[in-house]
Amino acid sequence: MPKRVDHEERRGTIAEALWRIACERGLDGASLRDVAAEAGISLGQLQHYFASKDEMLVFALGHISELATRRVTERLRALPAAPAPREVLRETVAEILPLDEASRTGNLVQIAYFVRALHDERLRAHAKEGIPALRAFFAGQVREGMARGEIAADRDPDAEAMLLIALADGLTSHTLLDVCSPEEALRLLDAHLERLFTR
Amino acid sequence: MPKRVDHEERRGTIAEALWRIACERGLDGASLRDVAAEAGISLGQLQHYFASKDEMLVFALGHISELATRRVTERLRALPAAPAPREVLRETVAEILPLDEASRTGNLVQIAYFVRALHDERLRAHAKEGIPALRAFFAGQVREGMARGEIAADRDPDAEAMLLIALADGLTSHTLLDVCSPEEALRLLDAHLERLFTR
Numbered sequence: 001m002p003k004r005v006d007h008e009e010r011r012g013t014i015a016e017a018l019w020r021i022a023c024e025r026g027l028d029g030a031s032l033r034d035v036a037a038e039a040g041i042s043l044g045q046l047q048h049y050f051a052s053k054d055e056m057l058v059f060a061l062g063h064i065s066e067l068a069t070r071r072v073t074e075r076l077r078a079l080p081a082a083p084a085p086r087e088v089l090r091e092t093v094a095e096i097l098p099l100d101e102a103s104r105t106g107n108l109v110q111i112a113y114f115v116r117a118l119h120d121e122r123l124r125a126h127a128k129e130g131i132p133a134l135r136a137f138f139a140g141q142v143r144e145g146m147a148r149g150e151i152a153a154d155r156d157p158d159a160e161a162m163l164l165i166a167l168a169d170g171l172t173s174h175t176l177l178d179v180c181s182p183e184e185a186l187r188l189l190d191a192h193l194e195r196l197f198t199r
Numbered sequence: 200m201p202k203r204v205d206h207e208e209r210r211g212t213i214a215e216a217l218w219r220i221a222c223e224r225g226l227d228g229a230s231l232r233d234v235a236a237e238a239g240i241s242l243g244q245l246q247h248y249f250a251s252k253d254e255m256l257v258f259a260l261g262h263i264s265e266l267a268t269r270r271v272t273e274r275l276r277a278l279p280a281a282p283a284p285r286e287v288l289r290e291t292v293a294e295i296l297p298l299d300e301a302s303r304t305g306n307l308v309q310i311a312y313f314v315r316a317l318h319d320e321r322l323r324a325h326a327k328e329g330i331p332a333l334r335a336f337f338a339g340q341v342r343e344g345m346a347r348g349e350i351a352a353d354r355d356p357d358a359e360a361m362l363l364i365a366l367a368d369g370l371t372s373h374t375l376l377d378v379c380s381p382e383e384a385l386r387l388l389d390a391h392l393e394r395l396f397t398r
Binding site for chain 1: 316323361367369373
């Protein structure tokens with residue numbers, strides 16, 4: 001089905017154009033026309049794929065979260081067999097933080113989307129979608145750490161998971177603003193984990 | 200000097216119009232003309248005070264941070280004389296979190312500004328301005344906690360301060376998105392402080 005491949009390629013090209021704009025000048029005020037120009041296609045061609053800026057953002061976000069999941073999975077695979085929960089949590093949060101260009105771009109698109117979602121209930125539902133899965137994954141790791149005696153038995157796995165997600169988000173903002181260097185963000189993450197894990 | 204009072208009043212009216220727009224639909228795409236219409240003045244009148252959207256945002260941010268500082272100060276004054284560092288930290292972060300409408304509005308304007316600052320070095324300098332002062336204030340409280348034997352002596356006050364700021368920011372995003380309720384955000388803050396303070 002060569003037609004289908006073409007469509008996917010075209011969507012990919014459009015998403016990449018959107019990311020370049022997000023990185024260089026942000027999506028505030030960027031129109032479908034701007035994205036079409038950046039992708040080197042006509043507005044009509046772009047509208048064949050995406051009827052609105054929000055549709056395009058939802059697609060770009062889906063792509064980003066797929067790429068991020070793939071990067072985390074690869075990173076965890078590179079660890080020794082059966083890695084300790086502390087390592088899994090560290091590597092996963094490190095992959096979320098904007099420590100390299102790819103992750104920085106992904107974070108900028110996510111923030112552009114987040115800001116729109118604040119004022120649109122339908123978009124908000126999408127923005128919140130990934131969080132329960134991430135929270136459940138982190139809580140599972142905390143539970144595993146407790147079972148191994150590496151985390152105090154009186155911790156609440158669900159609260160610890162949400163704290164880690166909030167911390168990852170806060171460190172992301174401050175790294176994007178150059179308040180924290182990538183190295184400092186990692187050091188702060190380690191300081192937090194050091195307090196969560198008793199050994 | 201009645202003229203001066205008029206000017207300040209007018210600036211205040213404009214800032215309030217900007218806040219209403221930020222709250223209702225965000226500043227993404229909101230023009231000077233939109234803000235003038237919301238404030239019930241002409242575009243020309245508005246431009247007498249602010250030549251650009253960014254100038255207006257800088258002013259609105261300054262106002263917000265003044266109001267926030269005043270709220271924190273009042274809140275700390277309401278505590279018993281010489282409050283413990285733990286209480287000071289809790290009350291200050293609680294005042295930053297979007298737990299009520301005023302603070303929610305302030306946070307929305309700050310986020311709109313933050314997103315623009317990501318792509319503009321000059322604005323970024325402004326956005327980062329308040330952080331060293333807040334960080335120094337938090338680090339001072341942590342040091343005080345250590346001196347009182349309430350925080351383990353091996354903690355790094357500066358790192359703990361930045362962790363608290365990052366956590367406050369992350370909890371803010373998740374409260375604005377309705378991932379956390381205001382009550383849950385407070386509970387998570389308490390869980391974090393519970394681990395920082397040994398007694």
